[in-house]
Amino acid sequence: MLDATLTQQLKGYLVNIREPIELVASLGDDAKSGELGDLLAQIATLSDKIDLVHAEDARKPSFLIRRKGTELGVRFAGIPMGHEFTSLVLALLQVGGHPSKAAQELIEQVRNIEGDFSFETYFSLSCQNCPDVVQALNLMAVLNPNIRHVAIDGALFKDEVEGRKVMAVPTVYLNGEPFASGRMDLEQIVAKIDTGAEARAAEKIKNKDPFEVLIIGGGPAGAAAAIYTARKGIRVGVAAERFGGQVLDTMGIENFISVSHTEGPKLVAQLEQHVKDYDVDVMNLQRAEKLIPAKREGGLHEVVLANGASLKAKAVILSTGARWRQMNVPGEDEYRNKGVAYCPHCDGPLFKGKRVAVIGGGNSGVEAAIDLAGIVAHVTLIEFDSQLRADAVLQRKLASLPNVKILTSAMTTKVNGDGEKVSGLSYKDRNSGAEHDIALEGIFVQIGLVPNTEWLKDAVALTQRGEIEIDARGETSQPGIFAAGDCTTVPYKQIVIAMGAGSTAALSAFDYMIRLPEEERQAVAA
Known part of the structure; x- marks a missing residue:
């Protein structure tokens, strides 16, 4: 199953296993069971901390990755190759005691979740959105004994897919009931089951001091704006409904200059890491609902969030991006994810x-x-x-x-x-x-796409198509409010153009800040 290069790479990863693990295989007489058996046998030879055993499970072919002497583990129903090979590698390492790179605060939040949660995720091997969900739920199952997860290849378990009428991946079931469909990361899933998370986040945001520059949106434009602003020594915050935005849903990217090929999720991970290299306050899973411009130049703009909290800043950069345009015909909403x-x-x-x-x-x-x-x-x-x-x-x-x-x-x-x-x-x-x-x-x-600007209708000038009107400097109709990326009148909606526009908006915001009277700047900078 694994070629020589992949085998060598996997062997290098497996040296990080700290606790012995078992691959508990449930196999039938079919060809796919044979393939899975060969894969598991090959993996078991790559580390003296991995044993292969057999046990019956309702789903065949499937296997459980279990820490020896415990009930801690995760199950794959199918053969996790393609986009899911990374999920397999991470599961082996994490069940084997290798620590996750997730934020410690988020890890503790998962460990403290109470209740009983049995997750099932239907994926396809060609889905670039599925690994985020599979990996997040696998990690949760490793961190919290009250959480269990099985990742199911829909192509191999067609009876289940048809019986549950699964017509989109990833589709997640919780305790036998539909839970969610579509890309989600660890933070989003935790927020969905941790009922007190939103209130805690709102309270935390309410206590934040005003920013010098506040960026709304975490796509390529927002990330570029954050990096350029932070490099100027300005106190900057980013509020994003989903860091990475539309790029997360992009399969292949072959026109990003100097990079011959990459994929959306990989690029977003690199953007996020680059932003974190600087002192940027990133507030993820925060949807902006209202913008209240300052009543005077140099005053504070206010952004009201969906959770009821507000953020204030001397300058605001709007980079809310765009979303898939819908047909807006009868039946579209009714049958979304049902065909x-x-x-x-x-x-x-x-x-x-x-x-x-x-x-x-x-x-x-x-x-x-x-x-x-x-x-x-x-x-x-x-x-x-x-x-x-x-x-x-x-x-x-x-x-x-x-x-x-x-x-x-x-x-x-x-x-x-x-x-x-x-x-x-x-x-x-x-x-x-x-x-x-x-x-x-x-x-x-x-x-095509439609700009995410409905919430700005009464705050800044928009075109008939809903795009934010900006000039060559990224300035909007309101002093101190700038915009960049796919949500604006910039004619070509491209990642590289959005990054340039975000950089332009950041430099313009900096220029705006330094031209404010000193007492105005010091009022927030302090």
Whole structure:
């Protein structure tokens, strides 16, 4: 299962195991059980602190990683390769006593959670969002004996997936009931089950002194702004609903200058570490709901958070990014994660052998259709415009695929379903006005982004599309309030451009600060 290079790398990691562990295999007579058995046998040879034993479990193939002489462990149902190989390595190390790199405060919070929690996570090996969830829940199971976790490859346990109507990954069940779907990190999961976490966070924020510069949003623009601001010796805070933002959901990044290829989660981890290299107060999982501009230049701006707390600052940088644009048609909300999806890389494998549609004829839509064509039975690509807008090379590739149909001048009007899952969609031919229905099982929406600026409607000037109006310096219509990234009027929504815009906004905020009367600056800097 493991090639020579991977075997050597894994052997190097396993020297960090402190406590003996067992790989408790539950195998059947099928081919996948044979593959898993070979993998576990190979791993067991790489460390004298790993033993391979066998025991029956309801799921086959599966295996438990258990610390010897204890009940501490985590289970994988399936073969954790692909994106989940890192989850396997971390599980081996953490069950084996190697300490986590998670913040100590967060580790103690997990250890102190009371109650009984049995988690099940359905993942796919091609999902770049799944490892965050699997790794977070595995760590929680290692830290707290009241928490158990099994990670399940949906492709190998189709009966469970169909029985529970799982149509998106990662999907998490808690004590047999749906808990969450989509990317979550450790901090988010803990906040969801630790009922007092939000109140404690709000109280902590209420006691913070005003910042010199406050950044709202933790994507590439916000991270760049934080680094540039902190390097100027300014007291800076970052409040982010989800540090990393939309980049976390990006599979492959090949146009980040000087880096030929990376992936969104990896880039976000590097951004977060770079920010932490400086004295930046990062407040994650904090959603801003209202901006109250200062009544006079040099006064304090106020940002009201969803938890009721407020943050104040002399200067504010808005970098709230954007989110997937929805079709806004009947049935879309009702069948989200029940056939309506937004990530072909994550959820595509769940539609193997089925019929799907891709909405959108730009690069994202055409790339999604090409990827899905190799998995599903048939793809219908639906484009509102009279022609596709994707690059010519992508269009040629799409046209060469035998199981793809392209519909242009088509407006999706409704998502159809049986009450539990998608059964098709309706569209209108914009040339003839005729209405048509398509029978299918999945719909992947790829029609661009919408800025996260609804909460700013009465605070700064916005365009009709909701973008924050800025000048070349990143200044908004309000003195002392700046903006950067995909939430602004900058024409091209690219990671590298967002970083540059964040840097520009930070330098402009610094310039604004140093031009304030000394008594104004000292009032907050002290």
